[in-house]
Amino acid sequence: MSASYILVVDDEPDIRDLVKDILEDEGYAVTTAQNAAAAREARRAQRPDLILLDIWMPDTDGISLLKEWSEGDHLPCPVIMMSGHGTVETAVEATRLGAYDFIEKPLSMAKLLLTVERALDADRLAKENLNLRRQQRIIAEPVGRSEVVQRLRAQVLRIAQHDAPVLIFGEPGTGKEVYARFLHAHSPRRAGPFIDVGVGSIARENASLELFGSEQGDRVHYGRLEQASGGTLFLDELADMDLEAQAKLASALENGSFLRIGGKEPVRVNVRVAAATHRDLEQEVAVGHFREDLYYQLNVVPIKLPPLRDHIEDVPELLNYYVGYFVDQEGLTYRHFTLAAQNRMRNYNWPGNIRELKNLVQRLLILGGEEEITLDEVDAAVRGITAVKNQEVGTIPLNLPLREAREQFERTYLMQQFRECEGNVARLADRVGMERTNLYRKLRALGIDPKKALDE
Incomplete structure (x- = not known):
């Protein structure tokens, strides 16, 4: 990984050069700017991981730059303010605008390095936490012991x-x-x-x-x-x-x-x-x-990546993994699969692959009440999946006018494809071979609302 990139903005050349040398000795990549205009250009040229920003500068002060760089209610990277003429009001305003900390001049280099390290660590941790929330606890590594x-x-x-x-x-x-x-x-x-x-x-x-x-x-x-x-x-x-x-x-x-x-x-x-x-x-x-x-x-x-049917021997381990996953992450009641139930799973083709297995485990944990997940329960769940895949196509009345029969078939067909695409219209358009605008028009004509279709 490349070194963290720090932008130092200060109108005093001695301070700029000293801070740059010390930060570079610590392994950081550093660029300096002598005023707001140079800071804007440096920030445009490359996104900093952290900015050290002087408050009092001849062209535009640091507080004004903070307001300018704010994206909504946050800054795109940590900013540490520096000033030899700071007041409590200035420090409060800088913090309100999102600055990580405020350091007084003359600078204590030990304090500066510690504050920089903490700011980068806090930013990194915040991004990791945000990413974890966005990804809803994505699995850290592949599960399975097959060859x-x-x-x-x-x-x-x-x-x-x-x-x-x-x-x-x-x-x-x-x-x-x-x-x-x-x-x-x-x-x-x-x-x-x-x-x-x-x-x-x-x-x-x-x-x-x-x-x-x-x-x-x-x-x-x-x-x-x-x-x-x-x-x-x-x-x-x-x-x-x-x-x-x-x-x-x-x-x-x-x-x-x-x-x-x-x-x-x-x-x-x-x-x-x-x-x-x-x-x-x-x-x-x-x-x-x-x-x-x-x-x-x-x-x-x-x-x-192979489909699950090509490493079906991993099914028992995947079942155990996802049972533990949903018990730990969602607080569902623990249940275990009988050997017969596991064998039934091993004999299923899994057209939806690991995602389908994960969803099936979740459904069985939510709907079942007994400690054991039995063969009959799994068999019913698998038959239910198959029934959904073939739902109602064979029950369209044959005495309908061709236009009405075609509309019923198209609606059933598109609803099933939409489920298999997990509500992603772009994937649906690709799967059924339609341009996306025409697909939206077709969905509206058939009374299918993409935002609500998965709830039907």
Whole structure:
């Protein structure tokens, strides 16, 4: 992982140089700025991990810069204020605006280093906690002792030691994000951020803004690419990315820099990209839906995840793992699978892979009351899944006019596909082969509300 990047803003050259030398001796990367204009330019050129900011400067004071840099109710990185003429009111105002701490001049270098270290640690911890809440307790590493999983784990551990882009292929539900996090956790970038982007959940017109950020005058919005600086950017369902964002990402990977939306000067890239998809990207390239240059840039080290049916011997361990997971994380009552129930699970094809198994375990723990999960209970649950997959298609009356019969079939068909896509309209459009605008129009015509369809 690269060293934390610190911006020192002070109009006194002796202080700037002294602080820079001491911080660099401690292993930090440091840039200095002598006034607000230089600070704006340095911050635009590269996103700092921390800013040391003098309050009294000739052009614009530090408090004004704090207000300018605030994004809503927070600052994009920790800011430590410095002043030789500070007052209680100034310190209170700086804290109200989000400054981490206030240090008086003449500076105690021991105190400065301790405050910098604590500020970076607090920021890192806050990001980790936020990421954990967002990901709803994602599994830390792959589960399974089969030869397939053990070989895959060893492959990922080898790949983790290098910094090349990674492309993870696999059917929906095979655990692509789990393997991406496992890769990051065992890489030299492990202490850096892991920023995940569900590409399909971003509106196409906002994809470039979300990934690359923007500039408007002196205001800078850092995109996900810069938020992942020093760590890993995970792009889930990469094939959902629009061609414009694909072009910008291909250029960023090729040149090691990119332009924010509205920006005029390039920004350096310091991130490892791990991307995932369940689609055949070679086919997507062939039909013009995916850029060939981006495919080859990301496909440096491909990782192919097997469907659960190819390592079915891991089912008992997965069942035990998810029982413990839901007992610990959600407070559900412990239940254990009988041997017959486990064997029934081993003989099921698992079209939804590990995600389907996880959801089934959760359902059985919630709905069942006995300590044992029996064969009959599992059999009923599996038959229920199969029944849902075939629901009502064979019960459409054959005496209807063709238009009405077709509408009933289309509604049943799209509802089932929508469930299997877990409410993701972008995946649904890809699965049924429709352009997204036309799909929305079709859903409205059939009386399907995408926001409520999964509750039906």
